Amino acid sequence: MNEPIRVLHIFGALNPGGVELLVMNIYRCIDREKVQFDFALTEGKKSFFDDEVLSLGGRIFYFDKSKSMMSNLSQILATKGPFKVMHSHLYFYSGAVLSNAKRHGVPIRIAHAHNTSFGQVYTLKRRAYEWLMRKLILQNATDLLGCSTDACEFVFGDGCMNDPRCSVMYNGFDVDAFAYNKCNGDAIRRQYGIEDKLVVGHVGRFEEQKNHTQLVEQFAAIKKRREDAVLLCVGRGSLMAEIREKCEKLGVSDSVIFAGAQKDTAPYYSAMDVFLFPSLYEGLGSVLIEAQANGLHVVTSKTVVPDDIDVTGNAKFVPLEVPADGWAEAVLAAANRSTDNTANEKVKKLYDIKTVTDGLCKIYFASFIVQDIMLLVK
Numbered sequence: 001m002n003e004p005i006r007v008l009h010i011f012g013a014l015n016p017g018g019v020e021l022l023v024m025n026i027y028r029c030i031d032r033e034k035v036q037f038d039f040a041l042t043e044g045k046k047s048f049f050d051d052e053v054l055s056l057g058g059r060i061f062y063f064d065k066s067k068s069m070m071s072n073l074s075q076i077l078a079t080k081g082p083f084k085v086m087h088s089h090l091y092f093y094s095g096a097v098l099s100n101a102k103r104h105g106v107p108i109r110i111a112h113a114h115n116t117s118f119g120q121v122y123t124l125k126r127r128a129y130e131w132l133m134r135k136l137i138l139q140n141a142t143d144l145l146g147c148s149t150d151a152c153e154f155v156f157g158d159g160c161m162n163d164p165r166c167s168v169m170y171n172g173f174d175v176d177a178f179a180y181n182k183c184n185g186d187a188i189r190r191q192y193g194i195e196d197k198l199v200v201g202h203v204g205r206f207e208e209q210k211n212h213t214q215l216v217e218q219f220a221a222i223k224k225r226r227e228d229a230v231l232l233c234v235g236r237g238s239l240m241a242e243i244r245e246k247c248e249k250l251g252v253s254d255s256v257i258f259a260g261a262q263k264d265t266a267p268y269y270s271a272m273d274v275f276l277f278p279s280l281y282e283g284l285g286s287v288l289i290e291a292q293a294n295g296l297h298v299v300t301s302k303t304v305v306p307d308d309i310d311v312t313g314n315a316k317f318v319p320l321e322v323p324a325d326g327w328a329e330a331v332l333a334a335a336n337r338s339t340d341n342t343a344n345e346k347v348k349k350l351y352d353i354k355t356v357t358d359g360l361c362k363i364y365f366a367s368f369i370v371q372d373i374m375l376l377v378k
Contacts, residue, residue, distance in 0.1 A: 095136025172356025185270030206237030
């Protein structure tokens with residue numbers, strides 16, 4: 001095999017988020033002489049990681065918003081291939097994507113589940129849509145992947161783990177890069193003038209799912225108990241201006257740092273004393289794993305965040321219904337970070353990017369194994 005196999009990933013856009021970072025981590029790690037990634041982006045405009053994708057040898061196909069989703073995809077499959085793998089990250093809409101890919105002869109068709117909810121009201125129309133798309137996924141997918149058992153069951157249905165096509169693929173990353181580094185942490189603290197502060201950290205997109213409204217309310221309760229507390233937020237999104245206003249109303253704006261989106265978040269974790277993440281729903285919550293790899297104790301939402309995230313024993317789950325004062329007490333009790341590599345080694349056993357990449361490549365190359373068997377039979 002002289003040319004690398006081409007894998008077509010389909011996303012809305014390649015902006016910083018857990019799913020996008022997972023795929024970029026795999027792309028950086030993978031042997032690109034054997035496997036190359038291309039990306040079909042349904043939002044039809046340039047996004048955060050596009051330049052890096054191009055520098056790594058990938059291609060990007062922007063959807064034409066004047067055409068239907070399937071018309072765009074059919075054109076890409078017909079004119080930009082051949083693709084050996086279609087890897088869809090569009091949740092339930094993966095049913096339509098993989099059906100199209102099958103018609104165009106793509107041999108490996110992967111539906112990948114990354115979440116356990118969309119925060120939507122479940123109307124009869126929505127339920128019918130999910131039923132139809134789940135049926136199409138099960139009819140057309142060669143492989144079903146999810147970041148957790150909960151995520152798999154949400155998209156593929158109860159009992160899906162009994163399907164031999166279905167497996168959990170952990171959201172791998174370069175675990176060593178997230179080990180605690182005092183020099184990096186001190187540099188971030190100096191940058192923001194918070195050397196002697198209690199730093200409550202958060203990494204996440206400023207979108208409804210991440211629940212920044214409650215986050216800043218919880219921080220305000222922390223601030224009443226610890227005057228030296230600051231909130232360090234890494235990320236960007238459509239709700240950032242609204243959350244800034246909320247901070248002003250709560251009287252904590254001078255103690256909240258908006259660091260924006262960062263390609264390298266590892267140094268920011270090393271500047272934190274504890275990690276706060278009151279998300280409304282998660283398929284996994286990759287940042288919770290990264291924080292633990294850095295030696296941080298994490299405080300997160302009970303029941304809506306999978307128990308799978310507690311890989312170090314340093315996770316505290318608090319129901320969202322608990323008042324801000326209760327969250328504040330939990331955060332302050334957890335502000336006891338580790339500075340050795342014990343937690344990092346625990347995380348590495350499950351989330352090492354090389355192990356995850358090797359496992360995914362076995363799926364990608366399955367088409368060639370099948371072809372070889374067919375040649376032997378002939």
